[in-house]
Amino acid sequence: xxxxxxxxxxxxxxxxxxxxxxxxxxxxxxxxxxxxxxxxxxxxxxxxxxxxxxxxxxxxxxxxxxxxxxxxxxxxxxxxxxxxxxxxxxxxxxxxxxxxxxxxxxxxxxxxxxxxxxxxxxxxxxxxxxxxxxxxxxxxxxxxxxxxxxxxxxxxxxxxxxxxxxxxxxxxxxxxxxxxxxxxxxxxxxxxxxxxxxxxxxxxxxxxxxxxxxxxxxxxxxxxxxxxxxxxxxxxxxxxxxxxxxxxxxxxxxxxxxxxxxxxxxxxxxxxxxxxxxxxxxxxxxxxxxxxxxxxxxxxxxxxxxxxxxxxxxxxxxxxxx
Amino acid sequence: xxxxxxxxxxxxxxxxxxxxxxxxxxxxxxxxxxxxxxxxxxxxxxxxxxxxxxxxxxxxxxxxxxxxxxxxxxxxxxxxxxxxxxxxxxxxxxxxxxxxxxxxxxxxxxxxxxxxxxxxxxxxxxxxxxxxxxxxxxxxxxxxxxxxxxxxxxxxxxxxxxxxxxxxxxxxxxxxxxxxxxxxxxxxxxxxxxxxxxxxxxxxxxxxx
Numbered sequence: 001x002x003x004x005x006x007x008x009x010x011x012x013x014x015x016x017x018x019x020x021x022x023x024x025x026x027x028x029x030x031x032x033x034x035x036x037x038x039x040x041x042x043x044x045x046x047x048x049x050x051x052x053x054x055x056x057x058x059x060x061x062x063x064x065x066x067x068x069x070x071x072x073x074x075x076x077x078x079x080x081x082x083x084x085x086x087x088x089x090x091x092x093x094x095x096x097x098x099x100x101x102x103x104x105x106x107x108x109x110x111x112x113x114x115x116x117x118x119x120x121x122x123x124x125x126x127x128x129x130x131x132x133x134x135x136x137x138x139x140x141x142x143x144x145x146x147x148x149x150x151x152x153x154x155x156x157x158x159x160x161x162x163x164x165x166x167x168x169x170x171x172x173x174x175x176x177x178x179x180x181x182x183x184x185x186x187x188x189x190x191x192x193x194x195x196x197x198x199x200x201x202x203x204x205x206x207x208x209x210x211x212x213x214x215x216x217x218x219x220x221x222x223x224x225x226x227x228x229x230x231x232x233x234x235x236x237x238x239x240x241x242x243x244x245x246x247x248x249x250x251x252x253x254x255x256x257x258x259x260x261x262x263x264x265x266x267x268x269x270x271x272x273x274x275x276x277x278x279x280x281x282x283x284x285x286x287x288x289x290x291x292x293x294x295x296x297x298x299x300x301x302x303x304x305x306x307x308x309x310x311x312x313x314x315x316x317x318x319x320x321x322x
Numbered sequence: 323x324x325x326x327x328x329x330x331x332x333x334x335x336x337x338x339x340x341x342x343x344x345x346x347x348x349x350x351x352x353x354x355x356x357x358x359x360x361x362x363x364x365x366x367x368x369x370x371x372x373x374x375x376x377x378x379x380x381x382x383x384x385x386x387x388x389x390x391x392x393x394x395x396x397x398x399x400x401x402x403x404x405x406x407x408x409x410x411x412x413x414x415x416x417x418x419x420x421x422x423x424x425x426x427x428x429x430x431x432x433x434x435x436x437x438x439x440x441x442x443x444x445x446x447x448x449x450x451x452x453x454x455x456x457x458x459x460x461x462x463x464x465x466x467x468x469x470x471x472x473x474x475x476x477x478x479x480x481x482x483x484x485x486x487x488x489x490x491x492x493x494x495x496x497x498x499x500x501x502x503x504x505x506x507x508x509x510x511x512x513x514x515x516x517x518x519x520x521x522x523x524x525x526x527x528x529x530x531x
Contacts, residue, residue: 071415072415073363073415076363076364076367108386109386109387109462109463110386110387110390110391110462110463113387113390113391113394114390116394116398117390117391117393117394117397117398118393120393120394120397120398120399120402121393121397121398123398123402124370124397124401124402124405127402127405127409128367130409131363131405131409131413131415132415134415139409139413142405142409143406143409143410146402146403146405146406146409147406149398149402150399150402150403150406153398153399157394169463169464170387170463171463
């Protein structure tokens, strides 16, 4: 009975995190973007600095009519948002937030592979949406999504492999247990490549060619309205949380910190994740959108060689210190 | 041999065995739909279900590492590549009347033959081997890695050389096509230039006249 209660409690906590953190990131994006652009952003909803803006948006989305285009493939069109969103919930289960067995939803032995595999499945949702909408903008968006995933999955996997080599394990809590502070400079190239490739997989600016709203009208999501559209947006922000959490765990030492790691390790994890999420928003405001050929070139001619060099460096250092 | 068979009867299956069978049936059904559906993109999506079902089977056999790699490579990359190819060429919504091939009986025969061979080999090799599901995981990453790099290094290396050869071959083929296309455009521009020259010359003549 205690075990069942324990499992239920963990699932509940992960679910609550899944529902709240993306909204916090979204609200932070509203305000941070606004201030970077010399505006105020939402100020009225909820009273204090517009804190309830996203709640109001959610109510608005829920009230909208649910429309499926006549020419669309009905079932796949309706299934796509769930396929896009659910993988991020599963990934959150495997991210350790503090030291010990108690601070992770579920210990997965092949954690890195689980996380990257399931994140890759999420992109299938965009592909399904792009095809099933029967809209040429959506199809173009789907095509670009697929091309982008194929280009950026490889550097992401290679840099994650580099960390796994350094730690001698592919389990996420195991990597954190093996972490030393000097891994930070050692794996810094891998960290940057992983983060950039992750941004591209989430289709965040400056890698948002697949959803370029001024060009192909939000790509795969052109035909979506109401709750289903909101689910796609939620998937994007859940993706930011997951990517920042993963980068924290793999490259920045997760719950390790200069002081107070006993008992307060989870604060470090959350702090690092929040700083990374801020960087994601900052990049969106700073850089213009990359063109499709520039996107592909960046991955194949810069990120893949860099990640291979990182693996070589990891191997050499690993052999030397043994 | 008789001892192993005696301790594990087929008539009193455990929960895991029942789950394995059920997932196997779903996987088999999805595979059948994949090859029989008339809608191209639906076939690719049913393939996702099939490959995912296989991953669940691996999980039930405690081969966690293999399961996640299966999802990563097949669902995450191969199917995405497939969908990409379909969307690039043609992916109509609804039925494709030309989705059936005239070779389907030959394909069925080959599929049945290879399935029979595989089942025979696997049954013959592992007839009395049982996985202890309650003990330490027999398919964890550490165990898989150790056996891969201790007992199976040669096949592993041979496979990597094979993949490298395929990679080099793909690059050579694509470069050849590009070189040909370049040569063709060069010839075209030359021809166009020649035509333009003669036109200019004509115009010059006319102007002179």
